Amino acid sequence: MNMLQQVRRLLFPRVLCLSCDEPRQIDPGAALCDRCLVELESLRIGDSVCPHCLSPRGRDGACAYCAGGGMRSLQASFAPYQYHGVVQRLIVTLKFQGVHQALDPLLPELLRCLRGESFDMIVPVPLHKARMRERGFNQAALLAQQVQKVSGFPLADALIRVKKTKRQSTLPHEQRAENLKDAMQVVLPVKGKSILLVDDVRTTGSTARACADALLAAGAQGVSLLTIAIAHHSNASPMEKSPSREESSSKT
Numbered sequence: 026m027n028m029l030q031q032v033r034r035l036l037f038p039r040v041l042c043l044s045c046d047e048p049r050q051i052d053p054g055a056a057l058c059d060r061c062l063v064e065l066e067s068l069r070i071g072d073s074v075c076p077h078c079l080s081p082r083g084r085d086g087a088c089a090y091c092a093g094g095g096m097r098s099l100q101a102s103f104a105p106y107q108y109h110g111v112v113q114r115l116i117v118t119l120k121f122q123g124v125h126q127a128l129d130p131l132l133p134e135l136l137r138c139l140r141g142e143s144f145d146m147i148v149p150v151p152l153h154k155a156r157m158r159e160r161g162f163n164q165a166a167l168l169a170q171q172v173q174k175v176s177g178f179p180l181a182d183a184l185i186r187v188k189k190t191k192r193q194s195t196l197p198h199e200q201r202a203e204n205l206k207d208a209m210q211v212v213l214p215v216k217g218k219s220i221l222l223v224d225d226v227r228t229t230g231s232t233a234r235a236c237a238d239a240l241l242a243a244g245a246q247g248v249s250l251l252t253i254a255i256a257h258h259s260n261a262s263p264m265e266k267s268p269s270r271e272e273s274s275s276k277t
Contacts (some may be wrong), residue, residue, distance in 0.1 A: 043118060043127050044111040054063065056129045057111070064111045064132060070255065078102045084269050093232045098237035099222075101249040103142070105134035108226050108256035116225055116253060120164045128167065131253050135168070135176050143176055144221040147178045147245075150236055151209070153186040168194065169223040172251065183213040192242060205235035216244030221251055228256045 032099055042058035044065075072166065075088035076094050082088050094104065094200065103239040106112045116125040147163035157163060166182070173180040222236055227250065237248040 041049055043124065043130070044114045056126055061111045062130075063138055064163065065106075068107045068112050069134065070107060079104055081257060090230075091165045098234050098241055098248065099230075099250050102227065102255070103138040103249065103251045104255045105138055105226065106131070106254040108254035112254050116164075119167075120160075120225060123161060125167065126237050128171070132171055135251070136172065139172070139176060139221075142221075142249075143219070144176075144249070145218040146183065146215065147176070147180045147221045147223060148183045148215075148236075148240070149180075150222060150224040150232055151182070151184045151186045153189045155189050156186075165181045165224045168225065168251075168253070172221070172223060181213050183211055183215050183220075184211055184239065185210050185212050205231055209217075209235050210238040211239050211243035215240055219246050219247050220248045222248055223251050225252060226256055227252045 042061055043056045044061040045058065047058055047060075049102055055062075059276070065162075073082065074080060075082050075091060078080045078088060078091035079088050079102050080095070090096070109212065110115070112131070115127045115131060142227050143149060149169040152163045167181055172178070186208055219265045220240055222233060224233060227233060230250075233250045237250075240248050
């Protein structure tokens, strides 16, 4: 390697795109290659969704998710992306490999979802202490901290998970609610508060509903949900049937 090549490598180091692992010349402040940036843009949740839950509506305009009780106990759902492709890969990288930079490309749109909204308290979905020891951090708490920095809404760890449940991804949809029964406990005053519950992905919504039920039982005025992405069944099923190496040992 000649001197010019050494200087070029020092000034313009080769890095990997956080989504596809393709080598690229680093761009200041960028975490994704151009191709993945285009794909990220294509995965934004559009206007042709249910305004209440952000799920796709049928041809007749009806929302099967809401009709099936998916938003029970939740006032509203906020999310910028579909859980697929580059979004899915970034969340897996964040959640199971601990690469916090994977959140960077997703944050701007996540925060934009809350423009004009106001809440008394931000509450992250908790991990059980055993799962926390395994993973080393709670991705929902990390997200909640970023939301608090920009929004100024008070952040409180008002929920704890008192039961070590089975991994939700290993269970059929109809068993997930039962798996979470009595798993959440409110440990801070929430009476009369409008709460923004924060998590990484909404799949069936069982975890969010369990958290909302506990908060409402403790006197919360209302609970809304903010996630990076929403997984529709067609997108969630392959992930659940064939988890990655990291997920097979860690997924909740």
